[in-house]
Amino acid sequence: MNKWNKRSRPERLERRVEFSSYEMTRDFLDRLGELCEHKKRFPDISFGKNYVNLTLRPLSDDKDAQITEADHSFASDVDNLSN
Amino acid sequence: MNKWNKRSRPERLERRVEFSSYEMTRDFLDRLGELCEHKKRFPDISFGKNYVNLTLRPLSDDKDAQITEADHSFASDVDNLSN
Numbered sequence: 001m002n003k004w005n006k007r008s009r010p011e012r013l014e015r016r017v018e019f020s021s022y023e024m025t026r027d028f029l030d031r032l033g034e035l036c037e038h039k040k041r042f043p044d045i046s047f048g049k050n051y052v053n054l055t056l057r058p059l060s061d062d063k064d065a066q067i068t069e070a071d072h073s074f075a076s077d078v079d080n081l082s083n
Numbered sequence: 084m085n086k087w088n089k090r091s092r093p094e095r096l097e098r099r100v101e102f103s104s105y106e107m108t109r110d111f112l113d114r115l116g117e118l119c120e121h122k123k124r125f126p127d128i129s130f131g132k133n134y135v136n137l138t139l140r141p142l143s144d145d146k147d148a149q150i151t152e153a154d155h156s157f158a159s160d161v162d163n164l165s166n
Contacts, residue, residue, distance in 0.1 A: 026116050033109050036105070042105060043131075044129065044130075047127075047128055048126075048128070049125035
């Protein structure tokens with residue numbers, strides 16, 4: 001099951017993760033922050049008390065840039081954080 | 084100088100804070116998270132490598148709810164984090 005939605009114009013991957021408490025949300029954000037720093041990938045992240053939304057764009061700034069295997073690989077790394 | 088912009092329909096306060104590194108962004112987010120937990124206020128937060136955007140809504144779910152002194156007070160607490 002793919003937890004990410006692929007959007008176009010510009011191409012990007014999006015995922016929403018929900019949590020039952022702010023403590024769990026922050027715990028996920030902490031681990032996500034470490035992953036981003038380690039991989040040098042910085043998705044756009046928005047969150048509130050009980051949710052985190054991620055938007056992962058291709059590394060290239062080209063507006064026609066496509067999602068690549070490397071992007072899917074990073075997305076899987078994120079999935080593994082909440083397993 | 085007021086760092087927050089007041090928006091309407093629905094009424095809310097918004098602020099953008101920029102940082103020169105991801106380390107500084109995360110440091111701010113950590114302190115912000117502690118403040119939110121302490122004050123039991125959970126603004127919508129979005130961030131990337133070098134920025135954090137905050138949207139602070141009135142506590143009431145009423146769509147006509149107004150920003151109050153308590154909201155301005157929380158906004159000041161956030162300002163003090165980045166001083």
